[in-house]
Amino acid sequence: MEIIEKIKTNKSIGNQTEIQKICLNKLQSSPLPNPKSEQWRLSNKSKLSTLLDYSVNEKDSKFDIPYPKNSQSTIRLVIGDNSQINLVEENYSINQLSEDELQKYIKEQISCFDQNENWSDLLNLSLNSTKNTLGFKVSGSEIPPIEIFSHASSNSLNAKTLIIFLEKNCDIDLLQVNLGKDNSSLSQSTFLCLEENSSVNHGVVSYGENKSNLLNSLNVIQQKNSSYNLGSLHFKFNYARFEIRIKQSAGNAKTNIKGMQITKKDEQISTYTKIEFNGPNGFLDQINKSLADDKSHAIFEGSIIVPKVAQRTDASQLSRNLLLSNLAQIDTKPQLEIIADDVKCKHGATISQLNEEELFYMRTRGITLTEASKLQLSSYFQEIISFIPVSKDRWDLLDKLLNEN
């Protein structure tokens, strides 16, 4: 693990920024997460070490954006290429975060980081200098959709950081696309702050090529009356880990999450979520779907934390899993930690395969087995895909999934 060696010796990681120094310092004593900890015990160790076996690359190779931009107003940004953004329009403005603002915010975050839980972020921030950081704040109304691309280059590890502050009463559609390359690792850390009355429809689509690896960490802080909707899709990664941490800092906020991960061959994709309610009247509706085929391994661990202050929280979490092969495996662990008494919390989990009766019904109507399974899969996928803020005529994700899987 080339990177870990470098972290240990603190060598060859260029001119370090202050943030990098703090993170490297935190990592030096124990550069790897504890494999016995709840967050990492199911993680495939050899795959994680492959992810860390590349050298850090701050320069990007060219890449193709997977679908055309057909609306002139859409704002497209590529992390690494566009590190400067300043847009002031009639109704809205998007402004670059100053160095001080960035530092102050990240330092605040790091101060409450846990070595195991936030290891992905610590690694990201210790490897990334300011070049691959994109930070901006959005204010105003009638903001056009924002699309942000993050990509890896072959035979290297790229670390990219995205920070977005959403001012009060703002409403945006945000699509984040993480692209892996042949033999590459991408570390993407995203920080979103939603001020009061703001709302985000967030889509995260991540897919790779041959032997791509991904560490994708998403941290969201929601203020009162904010609404956060997340639709996510992860597929085609040798090893991918999607960590979602959402904090409703004063309650009274709404969170909807619909995520899906698809694994084939010997891939391992895991989703870890932690939703904390720090005030009353919070709302959460979460569904996570996995599909595991061949020799692959899909993991979901979700925790919902409801302390005493979070009275009248209404939270539900559902993990639905399809296991399609004898050699594949699925682990799922939805969990609830509740202290407040006036709450409605529930969770559910199922693991099964495609419904045989439905297949039989379709076949008696002359639909071939392949077509029938495709139909079933598309209905399974559609619930999640429809939640990702990109229209079908622009980017047909369902078609992509069905043809590639």
Add this chain to the structure above:
Amino acid sequence: MVNENLVKDVVKEPYKYGFVTDIETEKIEKGLNEDIIKLISQKKEEPKFLLDFRLKAFKKWQKMKEPDWAALGYKKIDYQDIIYYSAPKQKEKISSLDEVDPKLLETFDKLGIPLTEQKKLTNVAVDAVFDSVSIATTFREELAEHGVIFCSISEAVKNHADLIEKYLGTVVPASDNYFAALNSAVFSDGSFVYIPKGVTCPMDLSSYFRINSGDSGQFERTLIIAEESSSVSYLEGCTAPMFDTNTLHAAVVELIALDDASIKYSTVQNWYAGDEEGIGGIFNFVTKRGKCLGKRSKISWSQVETGSAITWKYPSCLLLGEESVGEFYSVALTNNLQQADTGTKMIHIGPKTKSTIVSKGISAGNSKNSYRGLVKMGTKATGSRNYSQCDSMLIGDQASANTFPYIKSQQPNSEVEHEASTCRISEDQLFYLQSRGIEFEEAVSMMVSGFCRDVFNQLPMEFAAEADKLLALKLEGSVG
């Protein structure tokens, strides 16, 4: 609006089994080392294989670390400050109940477990364990007529050494976990049940565990073997006096069911839970596991956990035989500063195996109540099914309820379903009951009883009545 204090008052109820029996006991010195283990083994006149088993377990235990993954916080246990053997002094051999120390009989009478003849009416055979030893087993002759062996494990070691050697430690190996290793090294007594082929046990079997001294731990071991096509229902009850020190209880229970056999194991656990400030109480670390070895075998666990300061207990089923069935029905009530981390493991290994989990947790006061379960579908478990349901009820805003279900599947032709919910006592329902003239206290008790109904329905009749009463007692108190 429900008056919070009202509900809190309702869940307060003094522990009525907290008396100490003043009886002369024989204790060995505190501490744990090889000599102590040899001494225990020598006192019990054990064969060599058992001493070897103990010493091996002790060596493993020394290398192990106390587990810290459970959602429990308790002060460190000093394993050298515990007496590992304590027995009431009495005549060497007891040929009839008349020879048992009347004080002991009185103790069990006070606990509602009469060992004398009057128990005949209820048709339940009892094995009573006081501190480290079994003092009496009733109905042995009647059981023997059917070929059923029901005795203390020490007697079984002497009279049925072959069975003990064959089965002891096959379900829970000595190195299974920290507390199982400790138990394997120092276990002093417990019950042994053997149901021969084709026999349906003519009566319910029951063991009653009583910890009497404050400084000795209780380490009992229970082994139940159900041969082909046999069936048995086994009940277990536990109480302890009130001390302001913590007493350690680390038991191991092993069940083995062969082809078409069925074992029903029910527990009402009411160890002393400590006082309102959390002082005293039993630390209850128990390993219970059943092995469904045979085809169509069935093991059913039902438990009502209301006592102990700390509960760490996961009755499990290893479903090896084709079409074998595992069940787990649990009610766990915690109050004041009690902490419970309990649940089950259903390991599906054989094909067409089925398991059902129903867990109800009620947390009141400042207590912490966690459900932790594992459902695993192995690669050969084709056509297997699991259904789990765990519900929590919170009383008051200081109590916590956690749910940690681990689910792992490696078999596409199997189905796993899990659901969990958390709620509190519904104000609407309370209002409805009160408006019909039902007292507040009774209404709460009725609702809790209704919440637990799925589990109570699974308990044997006498036990269901006792469990219902026990919950009602815990929920009874001065209103207003």
